[in-house]
Amino acid sequence: MHWQTTRFHIDLSRPRVMGIVNVTPDSFSDGGRHSTTASALAHCERLVEEGADMLDIGGESTRPGATAPEPAEEVARVLPVIEAALHLGVPVSVDTSEPMVMRAALALGVDIVNDVRALRRPDALACVVEHRGVGVCLMHMRGEPATMQAQADYGDVVAEVGDFLVQRAAEVVAAGVAPERIVLDPGIGFAKRPEHNLALLRRQRELVARLSHPLMVGWSRKGTLGLLTGRAATDRVAASVAAALAAVHHGALVVRVHDVAATVDALKVWQAACGD
Numbered sequence: 001m002h003w004q005t006t007r008f009h010i011d012l013s014r015p016r017v018m019g020i021v022n023v024t025p026d027s028f029s030d031g032g033r034h035s036t037t038a039s040a041l042a043h044c045e046r047l048v049e050e051g052a053d054m055l056d057i058g059g060e061s062t063r064p065g066a067t068a069p070e071p072a073e074e075v076a077r078v079l080p081v082i083e084a085a086l087h088l089g090v091p092v093s094v095d096t097s098e099p100m101v102m103r104a105a106l107a108l109g110v111d112i113v114n115d116v117r118a119l120r121r122p123d124a125l126a127c128v129v130e131h132r133g134v135g136v137c138l139m140h141m142r143g144e145p146a147t148m149q150a151q152a153d154y155g156d157v158v159a160e161v162g163d164f165l166v167q168r169a170a171e172v173v174a175a176g177v178a179p180e181r182i183v184l185d186p187g188i189g190f191a192k193r194p195e196h197n198l199a200l201l202r203r204q205r206e207l208v209a210r211l212s213h214p215l216m217v218g219w220s221r222k223g224t225l226g227l228l229t230g231r232a233a234t235d236r237v238a239a240s241v242a243a244a245l246a247a248v249h250h251g252a253l254v255v256r257v258h259d260v261a262a263t264v265d266a267l268k269v270w271q272a273a274c275g276d
Contacts, residue, residue, distance in 0.1 A: 001214050001253060004180040005111035005135035008091045010054070012214050012253040015267055018093065019044075019052035019260045020220065021085075023077045024061045037080045044085045051264035054112070055088070056256060057081050058095030062116050062145045062190070071100040079104050086110070093137070099123040106131045116141050116190065118168045129176045137183045137216055138172060140164050142191035149191065157196040158203045161186050162210045169213055182213045183254060194224040201246055208251035218256035219243035241266045249274065 003010040010016065023040045044055050059077035060068050069077070078094060082105050085092045093112035094105040099121060102113055106127060111134065118138040119125040128136055140161045142151040154160050165184045173179055186207060188197050200207065201219075208215055219225065225239040226232065237259045244255040244263050248270065257263045 002180065003135050003183055003214060003254075004133070004178065005091050006109055006131070006133045007111050010091060010135075014271060015248045015252065016053040016254045017051065017260055017263055017267065018054045018056050018216070018254055018256040019047035019050075020256060020258050021047070021055055021057045021081065022061070023057060023059045023081055037084075040081045041084045044081065044088060047260045048088050048090055050261035052090060052260045054091040054093060055085055056093040056095050056112075056114055057085060058114075059101070060096065060098070067146055068098075068144075071098045074098055074101050075104050079108070082110055083108050091135075093135075097121050097124060099127050102127040106134060111135060112137065114185075115139065116187065118164075119172060120168075125172065125175050125177075128172075132176075132178075133181075135181050135183070136172070136177060137185055138165065138168050139185035139190065140187040145190075149193075151191045152193045152196060154192075154196060157192065157199050158206055161200065162207050165207075166210060166212075169211075179213065183216045184211055184213050185216045185218065185256075188217060188219050189222045189224065194227050197222070197224045201243065201250065204247065204250035204252065214253040215251060216254035216256060217244075217247040217252040219247060220255075220257040220259065237262055245270050 001012040021040055021044055057078050059074040091111040093114045094110045095114045097115050097117040113128055113134055114137040116139045142148055169182055186200050220240045221233045221236045225236045229239045240259055241262050245266055247255055
């Protein structure tokens with residue numbers, strides 16, 4: 001498999017690591033440590049040095065209960081970082097649902113649009129259709145971050161998440177997005193309780209078998225890992241790496257992580273021991 005993006009044909013014959021860059025003052029995982037352009041760019045450079053295959057730059061915190069910033073504020077947060085990161089030699093993703101942010105990032109030549117709302121906001125899909133080379137990631141989420149946990153009610157979470165991803169991918173392809181540009185994400189922690197997240201991991205192979213597109217998974221520092229280990233978000237490196245390895249073992253081709261160096265090292269060992 002591969003993932004076609006604006007500048008890169010990403011080979012997915014081995015698992016890839018997407019490094020997270022939160023240009024926000026209120027991230028659950030890093031407390032706004034990279035909320036300025038200078039600190040965010042320094043973080044981008046550090047993640048590339050640690051072995052990140054791609055960077056995901058976002059200006060909206062999507063933690064449970066979060067309130068979205070104004071579009072102009074989100075643009076101001078991420079655009080200078082994206083512009084500089086495009087010179088680091090790896091694919092650059094913009095993590096946004098806001099069409100204004102998408103258009104600004106696409107005008108710069110961003111490689112991927114990673115949308116937790118799966119391009120369902122008005123005009124979002126049109127933005128991607130207009131830029132025929134950009135890669136996209138479509139994620140499962142119900143509602144909005146401020147209220148999503150009230151909608152975590154499933155009969156069979158794996159079947160229902162799979163239904164959504166299959167249907168949404170088909171809609172995006174029908175709108176004119178080439179299939180090789182699409183990656184899907186089950187949305188760990190988004191409108192899901194811990195038991196739902198763990199079911200999605202344990203039964204992830206069922207999900208992969210249903211999908212015609214590669215799977216990206218983001219377990220890094222999530223609350224379910226805190227529940228399992230009793231550790232704060234910044235102390236969940238080992239748990240996050242373990243979850244990333246489990247996700248790859250069950251068929252994920254991209255893992256979205258904060259702790260790039262630890263994940264890259266662990267995947268090298270996993271690939272040597274277990275990879276095909």
